[in-house]
Amino acid sequence: MTLLSLAISSIILLAIISDVVGAPQGYTSSARQFISLTRKTQPSRNISEWAEYAKNLRDATITKYSSQLSQKRGTGENLMVNQGIDTNFYGSLAVGTPPYPFAVILDTGSSDMWVSSSACQSTCAGTGNFDPAKSSTFKNMSKSFSVTYEKGYAAGTVGQDVVQMAGFTISDQTFGVVTTTTANFLQNPVTGIFGLAWQSLAASGAMPFWQALASNGQWNQPLMAFQLTRFLNDSRAGELEPGGSFTMGYTNESLYTGTIDYQDIPNGQASYWLQQITSMTVQGESISLPSGSASYAAIDTGTTLVAGPAASIAAIYAQIPGSQPGTGSWEGFYSYPCNTAVVVEISFGGPNWSISPGDFAFTSIGPTSDECYGAFYAIPTSGASGTPSWILGDTFLKNVYSVFRYDPPSVGFAALSEIALEMNGLAGGIPSATLGANSAMFTLEPSAAPPTRTSSAVAIVISAFFATLFSFVQA
Template sequence: YYAPIGIGVPAQYMNCILDTGSADLWIASNYCTSLTGCSSTVPLFNSSLSQTQVDMNTSFSVRYGSGQAQGEMMQDYVAFAGYNVSSQAFALVESVSRDLLGGDISGLMGLGWQPLAASQAVPWWQNLYQGNALPFPGFAVSLSRFINVPNASSIEPGGSLTFGYLNSSLYSSEINYVPLPSGQESYWLVKMDQVAVNGTNVTSWASTGGTNGQEDMVAIDTGTTLIGGPRDVVANIYAHVPGARAATGAYTGYYSYPCSANVTVGLTFGGVTYNMSTADFNLGPFGIDPQTNVSTCLGAFFDLAFSGGSRISWVIGAAFLKNVYSVFRASPPAVGFATLSNS
């Protein structure tokens, strides 16, 4: 999910991935080549065209689960969604992992909190909040679904991202706010009550009424496609799907299951359960099971291990977020969910 962001004066509009799971803003510069990760289709920012850019004389490097980027820090006007920050710090990258950019996407806008930023720069949205520019202290996301739409093109309308207000036409319930742990603003990190498969709880901490270490703490991440969690819980999810099997080789950590299975997974936050569409659980065909001769598909939940001491045990991506209206509130810090309206 991406959108155009205006950088510099005059503005150059660059498509950026919108990522609540990170906090840096970076753009591919005109020094990035096919040898350093920028294909011929990627639009590049030409810093010599901006009349207002300031070189911060600071190097930049960030690493993600899917790659990394390096470059130099700058300051300039950054305009997006009807707002403008006049001295926003961001990186112009000269080297980037090939998996991070493609098509006409030129960069990434991190929508997490400042402590998460590799650059230590204040994120664009947080500058707006701290400058009292947002009538509602945060932003809201509604992501569209095309995985089950026949003949959908490779690029379709992605949904809605609003800063400073909530679009009440997009949701039909009260917004259910789940607080961030006090003083731990970095990821949009909240407690998940339970995971259920076709109505059956599969999470041990929910059945005991308490927490299993940090097993129930999740990062809400628009920049992730799927849902990653602890190996034992993920295995238990698929144990409740008849015919599911652990994948091997390059797909180790993932699971296949019969495509004909009707699997409804519900995630519970703040005492409210939000069910995922069966379409979002299904990533697509995975071949014929040689033992049963049944067509199989790949599931959206996968094993994800974090380093020791991490507060996070789950990353909840678009596979879930397409099923709710999501609100990221700065004060008091919380993530809110609401049921989508029929429209």
């Protein structure tokens, strides 16, 4: 089928259903591309497995943020976190010549990119690994690369190659080529990490992909944005579900309402995407917070829950009747009655942003499932210069449209639109890989008991289809 006939057939197909879903949106230019994210949802676990999982989340966050930020490691060592099979939001990129797609965790809490190499055999099997020998543009930088975790590691060498994402290309991007990891460190199809924080955090010293594009004026607007879907506690959720949208160079106005409230990174500290928590309420009651840097929070898509200082976390649960501190593997967490709808609101100097009770409830346990553990947990503060006291992960970010702006360095939040909210729990196919100028898209799949889909939700799929179609024709 020719490109022309493909386009004509697609337009006819869309015309048939246009009276139901309305007219599709236009496509985006190469400087305004988006990719869909895929969220790995929670598998069934018994009580002991939930406890071990919670401990791993807590330990991984402590490890990720425990290093001195000012320390530079000539070997390229960096502390990063794989949050687990059921809590990651990942997208796709392409590496090499010819380009090959990889699934990578999109992490605003770190700054280095790395992918598993084909030389990583038994421990990395099944993740779609990168073979440097098959890329005519790969360069071995003859430097070591290692990533240390609480219960594992990944190590290899530093390389350079062509990297493409959502229509943007860098011909000499520096990244880690991992040749060994702890067994089962990565779960198919995730192949690596894509750091989206600032260069000052990069252990290799390399400028991150996003920052190179922004600093060279490659984007229409100097920002990137996330909308994350919610499948938490959805009994119908599969192993992989549509995860939302990640855009570079623009904000998708269909996914938020009102204005975006931007707050500058405190003191221009371009490392983590820091924000100062100026107020917090739980069940309508204010939580006492210290001033200044003691209330700095990293806005982190690569962290699943919310971590904070022990005193503040204790103050939060003090407002929840029946809450109790956890012990053993649950140390740092708190339990509370599941029939209590906990509402937390956070402000960074502007509007209050609410976390839904469903997101606050991390998991229920016990034979009658009447006891829940909260998604806020305590971690020790190291006192290292620039290390944030709070880590605001996906528990918070699923409730807002989040924008990360290069100039001036700032973070913005906006209320989610009806279209964005309708994506929560919406069954669908898995987005295809993003290669070069071809934006990823997904299609909705039928099921035995399909959820209700409004015309606006279907219109999103139609819009994504058109964006992919036109970029394909242009290519």
